[in-house]
């Protein structure tokens with residue numbers, strides 16, 4: 378059986394729905410610190426679970442006969458800057474709990490999300506390679522870089538089958554993102570439809586690596602279903618689909634809503650975005666497990682507007 382921790386989050390919700398479609402509703406147990414969308418709650422088993430509580434997690438794993446865990450609970454970049462110690466506690470202790478369950482052979486396989494946030498201000502920003510300088514300057518990025526080191530350590534020392542992806546900014550219509558720096562790329566579609574204008578918290582030329590959620594879910598399942606000997610990276614794989622800046626996404630929206638207006642009022646998240654890469658080299662994911670994205674900016678915008686319009 379599969380357990381999704383953080384099932385009510387932006388990725389967790391879509392991951393749960395996709396895994397339930399693929400493996401059967403009752404084989405995928407959703408869990409989170411709070412209840413989620415009706416669609417999520419009505420489609421299969423759910424547990425209220427604090428992922429930082431080892432005993433509670435061990436009990437859910439034993440009760441539901443869990444063999445695979447997707448640990449999607451985390452505090453994202455913007456919120457983590459406001460609550461550094463809470464972010465570190467959640468992001469790291471949840472990971473240690475899951476890695477230790479796997480080390481004790483109580484579960485067989487783990488997925489844990491990393492992020493392009495592991496890169497910092499002195500990382501090469503264009504076509505950022507899989508292996509390069511990583512000096513993250515955000516609490517969230519530090520927790521993701523540390524998490525990658527622990528995943529690789531548990532694989533090398535204890536044979537734990539943990540797999541990870543450095544997600545770019547993710548764009549979805551089924552759920553809102555929660556406290557990230559790339560959230561503007563989701564909010565903009567909602568505001569374009571509801572108000573015809575959007576005030577962006579990043580400068581118009583701030584290019585960031587981005588991905589439509591369907592591609593992120595496809596990559597996650599592809600990595601988890603790959604033969605273990607094909608997985609050469611046990612920290613976390615670079616993964617890419619597209620890069621764009623706020624001006625470019627605004628222009629793609631204006632193809633559908635000509636009168637859409639954009640304004641720019643950069644806030645504290647500008648410094649976070651400026652520390653991240655502009656584009657990512659994901660040659661390893663392509664080579665090791667045949668990664669290929671399906672969504673570019675035009676298709677993303679068309680899909681978002683199509684599904685969000687009332």
Ligand code: VAH
Nearest residue numbers: 453454492545557558559
């Ligand atoms: C964030 N959406 O903004 C997340 C992600 C690369 C960005 O890690 O914090």
